[in-house]
Amino acid sequence: MRWSQLFIPTLRDAPADAEAASHKLLVRGGFIRQLHAGHYSLLPLGLRVHDKVENIVRRGMEEIGAQEFLLPAMHPASIWQRSGRWDSVGPEMFRFRDRKEADLALGMTHEEVFSEIAREVASYKSLPQIWYQIQWKFRDEPRPKSGLLRVREFAMKDSYSFDLDDAGLDHAFELHREAYIRIFERLSLDALAVQASSGMMGGAGSVEFMVPSPAGEDDVACCRACGYAANVERATSRVAPVQDAESAELERFATPGVRTIAALETVQGGAPAHRQIKTMVMVIDGSVTLVLLRGDHRLNLQKLADSTGAAEVRAAEPAETFEHLGAHPGSLGAVGVTGLPVLADHALHGRRDLATGANSDDWHYRGVDVERDISVGRWLDLREVSAGEPCPECGQPLEVLRCIETGHIFKLGRRYAEAMGATVLDAEGIERAVNMGSYGIGIGRAVAAVAEAHHDDRGLIWPVPVAPYEVVITVASMRDESAVAVAERLYAELREQGCEVLLDDRDARAGVKFADSELIGIPWRITAGRAAADGAVELTERASGDTDRVDTSAAAARVASLLAPARLSA
């Protein structure tokens, strides 16, 4: 394409409200424009990248024998009612009524619709099946953010596996895990496969694909030594045992003004954080519950939700807290509390001589023996791991990395198939619900993740397989007839080779063209300029900035040889 005819609205300044590098650069480079919060238009350059990511994902799916579908984006309420999710998913599903007053939703995922189709699979002999689509999902995110990273409307590759037994599901899951690793490699994303929570999908096992980036929203605990990696929503670590006193008397003592763990550490008669009990008042599916952790440990809300099976978990309002415990946050404790469920983290097991609030403002207890003084209903893993703690597998220190979640694969089991009636007859002629898996990759988020991973202070640096164009020919001056002639010749030659080439034939100054080509991140640039008259051009690699002088006659072949290996990896 000729740049002069393309719509590439580059900006010198990023929008003031853009924070993430990918957001700024995709807007500045003319790839995307915001329509409103969480909804972006893909401009020609953005669509080209998006399409390339899609095709890399598509190829990865085809390689494991997956079959492509395209399902409706708009669904009748009835299928969601049948799976039970019409009620369970909450406000993140867009819902509305048609002219007949029938309830409808915009699909946020497609287990229901694919299961509906899978009802036509009647025999175990037709299994296994892997079905997928690349299609728009709609989620009424409470907070869209960071450009393409978190939006309310986005393309997702979602696939679904159908098997008779657990071994079949395990196999389909493994096929996807390997396919995802290949896909993210081809996208030049260093994705980690990590253990994850299943969240709204439910099911037995799940692995997330996480790309380390400061723009991410998830934290992953990982171990360099043994390769252990888990989302902090799942991760554990070894906790060094604490030596407590053999026994201690429970004693109430005055702590005027003490409202925090830190304050209780320093007050007369207080205790270090690891010898305190942190008492959090949570509302779990509507019921007020006390959640206990070691004073220096942090609660992970997803762990709490997962381990209680709750749909909704939130911190109690101060008023609710006061109503149930008679004290304000800062003086709360579970000693003697019997009217409320009490959940405690494993790290408190067997602990003695601890300090905690006395449910009376300005009073605390010391000498608390957890088993003796507190009626713990359930012991759970609720603690969020921190960097530096020993790996649960090998004991080496864990790192905690901020990551972008670019893919997630789930073992669903038979829950949806049972609800939707997706059954087959097995070899004995017995009707059995099929065993399902569900697997997602966010296309636009992957685009943003690549942009996050590959840019510098001048702009984007697309890896060849996803670049909107592979080469840009920059004509330094459109008045330089020999430069124009050389550029036109190379443009024709490269196109003939099947190369995706952009000819910057704008009547603009060289500096503008160089800056724009770097902003939009084309991996290679051929500069047709003052050396053109001597039969040479310059070849510049975007990533390194390295420039070679090349004979015009050899330039196209040189570019072809540079692109070939990069394309092969795609």
Added chain:
RNA sequence: CGGGACGUGGCGCAGCCUGGUAGCGCACCUGCUUUGGGAGCAGGGGGUCGCCGGUUCAAAUCCGGCCGUCCCGACCA
């Protein structure tokens, strides 16, 4: 939903405190000069100052309400 910030041509901003009929840079159009790292000069086009209401002779500016956007926390690809 809780907390914070912001809303003025396409983008970045000033003006607001102390009301007086909208300005700067970039981008855009015309002309001349310039032409290998975001050119110079001259001329020009484009804005119901987020919306509604109030105060006032007069509101971008003061007051009230609403809406929207962004950032930090609870959700997800």
